[in-house]
Amino acid sequence: MEELPATALGVKLNDGVILAAERRLSYGGFVLSRAAKKVFKIGRFGIAGAGIMGDIQTLTRVMNVEIKYYEMYNNKPISVKAAAKLLSVILYQYKWTPFISELLFGGIDEEGPKLFVLDPIGSLIEDSYAAVGSGARVAIGVLEAEYDPNMSLDKGKEVVLKALKAAIERDVTSGDGIDILMIKRDNTSAEDFIKSF
Template sequence: MEELPVTAVGLKVNDGVVLGSERRLSYGGYVLSKQAKKVNKIGKFVIAGTGIYGDLQTLTRIMNVEIKYYEITNGRPISVKAAAKLLSVILYQYKVMPFISEILFGGVDQVGPQLYVLDPIGSLIEDSYAAVGSGARIAIGVLESEYRNDMSLEQASELVVKSIKASIERDVTSGDGIDIAIIDKNGNYKDSFIPY
């Protein structure tokens, strides 16, 4: 399968999860936008992805509705693993005409910080760190050389930014700033934009 344009990176540490992505939206060698936010909050979770931007937006909307429906129906919050499995099932249901996306999904619950990687047809893999998209080969090298699960959230954020900056330097479909989302071990959400 051809690599999907854009670069998204995620990692989990003892204190939470950090996901990030650059903002360039490109298609067929053209830059369509420099303001495409590809890291979004869904309930108490965060999603980042690569691929067709409209597919990412649609999946985010579907997941927002499904998570709210689950929580209203069951009278309790959905776990990170259950939400990731729900996303996996949604992706698999569309396997004939799949959402063209690679997704990182993270959150924190009573089990602790969790990070999942999903492909266009719903394969679900839990991991400590991951990079997807056209700049993933470069970003993963940075992550592998510096990742530790006992990093602080500030150090983890700096590593996500460093890995995305490395991919921006070498991948023409990536660029135009970096969005970062953090969920700490208490479930608090924080996001920021870093011009680059």
Template sequence: MSYERLVTGATAVGIRVDSGVVLGAERRISYGGYIVSRAGRKVFKIGNRMAMAAAGLVGDMQTLHRILNAEIMYRELVTSLKVSVRAAAKLLSAILYSYKLMPFISEIIFGGYDEEGYHLYVLDPVGSVIEDDYAAVGTGAPIAIGIIEAEYRKDLSLENAADLAIRAIKAAISRDAVSGDGIDIITISKDGINEKSVLL
């Protein structure tokens, strides 16, 4: 009996600097060697202060985004208080852990802004949560993280951090056959969320 490994492919990165958070991912959706779409979205806004970038199965990413968005909106409506980024990351962790017997096939980078400042978390498919200054997930992560590590500084401007994220994803795309076809970037600052797309 033989088992074929299903490689979904993706590269997503996150960078936290003094002036904000950057999340980005490429757009190619592939299963094994087959490209399903060149216009997939793997970066998602959550409210007006948080976002997530993901690698893995696109349906799982979309479902997690919908569940988390609804939960945060409900909690803020009921309590009349803004959910902190740490609390939102812990909530996402609990959601992931509750499905550990049939896990969501997604690695997630989650970031945002609250009254404590800027935060960036990395979560695996069963809910472990690690806060960090920068991260990369997906099949292109080993290449992307090398680019970020070589140039990261906490005092980078948000614009320079976004450029670094784009360069890291471009480097991954050049070496990872299942990543490609454009880049989506979200920047989060105290002024809100900005989105942009880079065509390749």
């Protein structure tokens, strides 16, 4: 499978999870949009992705409904791992006509911050930091050199911005700004929002 156009990345820190993506939406050699949203907040969780925008948006809407249904039916909050497994099952159900997307899913629960990487058919890998999409190889190099789980969220944001800016400089299908979602350990309410740079 060829690389999906876009760059998204995530890091898990002691104090929270950061998900980020650039904004360029391209198809072949054309830039279709300079304001595509590739980072989404779903309650206490976040999704960032690379691939076909319609697929990422659809999966975000499906997960929003499924998480609410689970929590109403079981009368308790869903864990990050259980929510990520739910997303994995949804992706696997469509393995014959897959969603063309690589996803990062993160959040915080009683066990602390967690980050998961998913491919189009639902492979689920828990990691401390990850990058997906066509600029991932460049971004992961910066993350590997500078990642420290003990750094503050502000320092983590600086590293994430540096990694995405490096990918944007070297990948023609990435660019036009950066969206960052920071989910803090001490505040996972709706006050968290996506900031643009």
